Amino acid sequence: MEDKVIKMEHGAGGELMQNLIKDLIIKNIEKKEAGGVGLDELDDGGSIPLNNFRGNVVLTTDSHIVKPLFFPGGDIGKLAVSGTVNDLSVMGAKPVALSSSIVVEEGFDMNKIEEIMKSINKTSKEADTPIITGDTKVMEKEEISDLIINTTGIGFCKNPVRDSGLNSGDKLIITGPIGRHGISLLSFREGFTFESDLESDVQPINSLIDSALKAGGVTAMKDPTRGGLATALNEMASKSNLGLLIKEDKIPLTDGVESASSILGIDPMNVANEGIAIIGVKKNKAEDVLSELKKQKKGKKAKIIGKAVKENKRKVVLETKVGGKRFLEAPDGDPVPRVC
C-alpha cells in the first residue's frame, strides 16, 4: 500500500475508496458470500437465496455521518432511513425491516435526538418499512462529535437486480434531477443565500422503484450517492463491460442546482444524490417504465438520458450540449465531504 494512513478521500465514494476496500477489506476477508451477491461484487448490498422461499433476502448497510445534522430538505434521520431503503430498492428488493444503531456524544441535547427520532419515524412511515431492532452507545465528547446513525436493512425479492446487469442497447433512465443533495449541503455550509428550490432530494423511493419494476424490462439499477452520477455511471459501465452514451442535455437539473453549482465551481455530476436512481431498461420497455415513473410525484422529472453500447467499453461518453463528445470520468471522490 502506498498510502499508509487514512485520508478523507478514502471515504468519498471514489476510486481511492474502492482501492482501500479492495486492498484492506476484500483482500483480507475470505467468507464473503452466502450463495448470492457477496462482498466482492461491491454492489449496493448482498443477498442470500432462500430455496424454499423461492426468493432472496437482501442485506445492506450504511453508517451516516452527515454534517450538519439538520440541513435544507432533511436531516440525518431522514437520510439514514432513505439511504438504506433506497439501497434495498435498487437491488430490486422490497424493504421489509431496518435496524438503527446510534452512537452519540456525552452531553448531546436530548431534544435533538427526539427531533431526529421523529424524522426517522416519519420517513419509515413514508417508506412503509419498520425499524425492528436497534442499539445505543455513548462516547466521550473528545471521541465523537454529535452522533452517527447506522441503518442496516433487509428486503425480499425474487432475484436481485444488479448494478452490473446492463446489456448493449439498454436505455438508461434517471428518476429525477441530479446534484440536489451535495450542492444544497455545500451551499448551506458555506452560508450562501438560499434559493427556494435548493434543497436536498433526500427521500425514500421504494414505491417509485417498485412501479418501474412492475412495468418490466429493468436490467440494472444503482443509487448515485457519494461521487454522484459520474461515479455511478462509470461503475455501471465498468461492471457490465459496456460503454455508456449519455446525452448531457437530457440530464435533469433544477435551476437552483444549475446556478449554485456554477457559482461554487462544482460539477453536479460529481456530488451525492439521496432520492434518485439510475435504471437500466430494455430498449422496448423504456417508454413504459418512464411513463410509470412520471405518474408518481417523485418521478415527474424522470428522463431517458442515454444507452449502453458496445463501443468504448467500460467508459462513459458524454454528448455535450454544444454537440461535442467527451469521456465522463469518475471523480477521485465526492468534492463535498460528509454528505451521507
Add this chain to the structure above:
Amino acid sequence: MEDKVIKMEHGAGGELMQNLIKDLIIKNIEKKEAGGVGLDELDDGGSIPLNNFRGNVVLTTDSHIVKPLFFPGGDIGKLAVSGTVNDLSVMGAKPVALSSSIVVEEGFDMNKIEEIMKSINKTSKEADTPIITGDTKVMEKEEISDLIINTTGIGFCKNPVRDSGLNSGDKLIITGPIGRHGISLLSFREGFTFESDLESDVQPINSLIDSALKAGGVTAMKDPTRGGLATALNEMASKSNLGLLIKEDKIPLTDGVESASSILGIDPMNVANEGIAIIGVKKNKAEDVLSELKKQKKGKKAKIIGKAVKENKRKVVLETKVGGKRFLEAPDGDPVPRVC
C-alpha cells in the same frame, strides 16, 4: 425528561439506557415490527416471519466502540463479529450473513485496519458466517477517535427463542465463567500486572448454542453483555414475570477474575461478557443440555446456576455462599465503560 443531555451511563446497558430508549426511541417510532419480534420487545434482535419459508429471519445490530482497540484475548474485529453472531444465536437463529460498516478517523494507520480485518476474517471463519456487504466512512480527527465498527447480522430459525420465554421451574444454565471481558479490559486499561487467565472471553458461540438447542427444552436465552449477568438476569425475570433463584456458589468464575475484581472493587456480576450465554431450559432437559454444552471446549465450564420460580416476581434472589439471601439488583449501567 429529567435529564436533558446524554450522559455516559445512557450507553452503559442499565436502567438509564433502558429509560433513554423507551423515552426517546420507542416512544417516537411507530412502525416497530414486521409481524414478529419488534423494537418494543428490547430483545437481542428483531424477527420477520416468512410464511412460505416456514421460518423467521432474525435481524440484530451493534455498533462497537471498545477502547483500546486491541486488548487481552481479542480486539474490536473479533468483538464485532462475535457480538453479532452471539446475538443471533441467543435469538435461536443460525447466523447466515453479516454486514460490516466502518467509520474511521483521518490519519488512522492502515496497518491497524489490516490487523482488524484479519481478525474479522478469522472470527467469521470460526463462526462460519460470511460478511456479504459493507460500508466505509472517514471523519476528521477532531470528530472521531480511532474507529467504530457496526456489524449487523441476519439469521434463520423456525421460531425465535425469546429472552422472555422462561416458565416456572425452568433451570438456568450459564455456558462459561463470568466477568472476563469487563474485568480484563479494566485491568488492562489500569495497567495492572496481568495474570495468565485474565483475558476477555470474546468468542463466537453459535455452535455451542446450536448444540444446546439440539438437546431440546430451551425456553429462553440471553447474552449477558453490557451490565453483565446481573442486568441480564433481571431482564429475564422482569420479562417473564417470574422470580429467579440463583445459587452464588454455582456461578463459574476464573481465579484471575476473582482476584482482579476484588482488588478493583468491581463485582464481576455487573460487567460485560462477550462469549457466554444464559440458557433457560425445561427442568427435565437441563442435564441433557448441560452435558451437550460440556462436550464442547467453549462450554466445558457450563453450570446450572438456578431456576425460575413463582415467588419474588420480577426479582432475582441470590442465595449467597454464606447461606443468606439477597436481591441481586441490576446496576444502573456497566461500571466499566466502552467495553463493546
